[in-house]
Amino acid sequence: MAKCLSHPCSSSSSFKSQKRKFISTKRNTTLLISPYSNPRSYLRNQFELKSSNGYPLNAVSVQDGTSSANESKDGAILSSKPEKMEPTISITVVGASGDLAKKKIFPALFALYYENCLPEHFTIFGYARSKMTDEELRNIISRTLTCRIDQRENCGDKMDQFLQRCFYQSGQYGSEEDFLELHNKLIEKEVGRLPNRLFYLSIPPNIFVDVVRCASRRASSTSGWTRVIVEKPFGRDSESSGELTRYLKQYLSEDQIFRIDHYLGKELVENLSVLRFSNLVFAPLWSRDCIRNVQFIFSEDFGTEGRGGYFDNYGIIRDIMQNHLLQILALFAMETPVTLDAEDIRNEKVKVLRSMRTLVLDDVVVGQYKGHTKGAKSYPAYIDDPTVPQGSLTPTFAAAALFIDNARWDGVPFLMKAGKALHTKRAEIRVQFRHVPGNLYKRNFGTDLDKATNELVLRVQPDEAIYLKINNKVPGLGMRLDRSDLNLLYKARYSKEIPDAYERLLLDAMEGERRLFIRSDELDAAWKLFTPVLKELEEKKIAPELYPYGSRGPVGAHYLAAKHNVRWGDLGEDS
Ligand SMILES: NC(=O)C1=CN([C@@H]2O[C@H](COP(=O)(O)OP(=O)(O)OC[C@H]3O[C@@H](n4cnc5c(N)ncnc54)[C@H](OP(=O)(O)O)[C@@H]3O)[C@@H](O)[C@H]2O)C=CC1
Numbered sequence: 392m393a394k395c396l397s398h399p400c401s402s403s404s405s406f407k408s409q410k411r412k413f414i415s416t417k418r419n420t421t422l423l424i425s426p427y428s429n430p431r432s433y434l435r436n437q438f439e440l441k442s443s444n445g446y447p448l449n450a451v452s453v454q455d456g457t458s459s460a461n462e463s464k465d466g467a468i469l470s471s472k473p474e475k476m477e478p479t480i481s482i483t484v485v486g487a488s489g490d491l492a493k494k495k496i497f498p499a500l501f502a503l504y505y506e507n508c509l510p511e512h513f514t515i516f517g518y519a520r521s522k523m524t525d526e527e528l529r530n531i532i533s534r535t536l537t538c539r540i541d542q543r544e545n546c547g548d549k550m551d552q553f554l555q556r557c558f559y560q561s562g563q564y565g566s567e568e569d570f571l572e573l574h575n576k577l578i579e580k581e582v583g584r585l586p587n588r589l590f591y592l593s594i595p596p597n598i599f600v601d602v603v604r605c606a607s608r609r610a611s612s613t614s615g616w617t618r619v620i621v622e623k624p625f626g627r628d629s630e631s632s633g634e635l636t637r638y639l640k641q642y643l644s645e646d647q648i649f650r651i652d653h654y655l656g657k658e659l660v661e662n663l664s665v666l667r668f669s670n671l672v673f674a675p676l677w678s679r680d681c682i683r684n685v686q687f688i689f690s691e692d693f694g695t696e697g698r699g700g701y702f703d704n705y706g707i708i709r710d711i712m713q714n715h716l717l718q719i720l721a722l723f724a725m726e727t728p729v730t731l732d733a734e735d736i737r738n739e740k741v742k743v744l745r746s747m748r749t750l751v752l753d754d755v756v757v758g759q760y761k762g763h764t765k766g767a768k769s770y771p772a773y774i775d776d777p778t779v780p781q782g783s784l785t786p787t788f789a790a791a792a793l794f795i796d797n798a799r800w801d802g803v804p805f806l807m808k809a810g811k812a813l814h815t816k817r818a819e820i821r822v823q824f825r826h827v828p829g830n831l832y833k834r835n836f837g838t839d840l841d842k843a844t845n846e847l848v849l850r851v852q853p854d855e856a857i858y859l860k861i862n863n864k865v866p867g868l869g870m871r872l873d874r875s876d877l878n879l880l881y882k883a884r885y886s887k888e889i890p891d892a893y894e895r896l897l898l899d900a901m902e903g904e905r906r907l908f909i910r911s912d913e914l915d916a917a918w919k920l921f922t923p924v925l926k927e928l929e930e931k932k933i934a935p936e937l938y939p940y941g942s943r944g945p946v947g948a949h950y951l952a953a954k955h956n957v958r959w960g961d962l963g964e965d966s
């Protein structure tokens with residue numbers, strides 16, 4: 392039995408059993424088809440992993456009724472299974488030869504293995520068209536595996552053991568035969584166990600549907616669950632996203648689809664709800680009464696570098712704003728969910744997204760980076776990328792002002808800014824509070840009262856931190872005030888290395904925990920906000936404002952903020 396020794400999601404055993412009772416009551420109809428005479432012994436046979444909300448499994452396998460696509464068929468098969476079959480999980484990374492698989496997915500799987508978060512029995516398959524042997528795949532992925540800095544025990548041995556569980560199958564993405572071959576290889580590894588299968592689609596979106604068709608027809612688990620993690624982008628607009636969902640649903644139920652947005656797996660984004668809902672001090676401040684504006688800022692200090700072919704078809708609004716920043720906004724602004732269950736949280740996110748005003752062109756600024764030389768070093772323009780068409784108008788930078796038309800947030804500007812090839816790499820949420828009414832100390836601040844308002848910053852990356860800018864008396868006999876930070880810097884407070892977002896999300900998908908994955912109605916609501924402006928930008932061929940590689944982006948972003956009486960919080964020296 393795998394135990395997730397140091398995963399933050401460990402919960403007390405009494406809580407665990409309470410939750411399980413709840414599941415068995417709620418799903419007693421499906422448990423009736425379970426081959427296990429005692430549901431508790433069946434549950435003990437499942438992985439004792441805990442998902443990121445601290446709950447144990449709420450959707451382990453088809454016996455729990457979660458894999459509705461194959462229920463009756465699977466039910467029949469299940470009833471002929473031996474009573475105490477141990478489960479196994481087979482994870483297939485489709486697109487295993489690609490950038491994301493190498494950079495993020497295999498390393499995250501290894502980190503979970505290293506932390507004892509994977510079940511005792513598991514198999515990992517890489518699948519792609521490239522021809523490779525198992526050994527070649529192992530060589531490629533071994534280059535990106537690392538052990539936790541704070542542990543490093545048996546690092547080499549653990550890597551070897553992990554790599555021995557990794558295999559490779561070459562195949563076409565639209566070939567049912569090739570997926571059948573994969574299926575047969577999976578069966579060899581799963582023999583004698585209850586097989587659960589997870590497919591990670593780390594491939595360009597135009598082949599999602601082919602893969603899902605072939606995998607669901609030829610390589611689904613016959614008696615356990617089958618789940619599919621789908622990478623972004625989920626379409627280019629409302630229409631294509633709806634179409635993609637309709638296609639996927641020909642082969643999968645919504646419960647089997649895990650639409651990933653890796654920002655939801657980031658530590659500080661996870662912490663947003665904890666901060667809001669478990670600290671009394673913030674609750675009365677969290678509304679238009681005290682908050683002047685909220686800013687969601689994403690910047691990267693590198694350009695598209697090799698991903699220009701993908702990027703040019705999407706642009707920064709689709710790549711970052713419509714998903715990562717909007718998801719954070721929804722968590723920031725939603726009402727208190729009834730419970731921490733996935734559906735309760737996603738219901739609240741949908742409500743807030745549906746209360747938002749559709750974005751208009753007047754509230755958007757777009758930019759594109761141009762070449763720049765600094766000393767002896769030259770930085771390329773976006774259109775110097777050989778995979779980007781000449782004359783491309785695709786924005787690599789955008790700023791936008793959004794509004795939530797509900798009682799809590801009426802009139803509060805929610806500003807977003809996202810860009811590539813800027814001066815720094817950073818992601819943060821900045822909350823600027825209102826002025827203190829009748830401030831006794833206002834003459835100490837000079838004429839710029841905005842500089843004296845409190846600001847709460849959640850720095851998502853790098854150097855995760857939460858800090859609150861306050862006004863403070865400079866010690867001494869006079870009465871001089873300055874701006875200081877109450878600072879919770881994670882690396883100073885916590886010695887443990889922060890897990891990568893993909894680790895948390897992979898673990899949750901294995902556990903059937905959907906809280907951090909995007910439901911189809913959330914996706915619809917998100918696209919509705921951005922689709923009209925995206926269409927208008929393209930139809931009107933709006934030229935992006937050029938900004939030098941490595942700069943702070945177009946000045947237009949400042950005019951946009953000023954129009955809404957906002958000053959970007961990331962501009963000052965001490966920001
Ligand atoms: N890379 C990143 O940082 C991020 C990526 N994503 C998303 O993850 C997914 C994978 O990204 P990434 O790894 O960068 O993608 P890649 O371009 O590296 O593609 C992954 C694999 O898919 C196959 N492939 C590529 N293009 C085509 C094509 N036109 N037709 C058929 N097969 C193709 C290739 O494998 P082979 O030729 O061997 O079959 C390739 O190794 C995408 O949806 C992307 O948007 C999301 C967030 C970040």
Ligand SMILES: O=C1O[C@H](COP(=O)(O)O)[C@@H](O)[C@H](O)[C@H]1O
Pocket residue numbers: 653691710711818
């Ligand atoms: O989804 C994406 O995210 C990355 C940035 O992710 P991070 O975790 O490194 O901040 C971005 O580079 C990429 O363009 C986008 O597709």
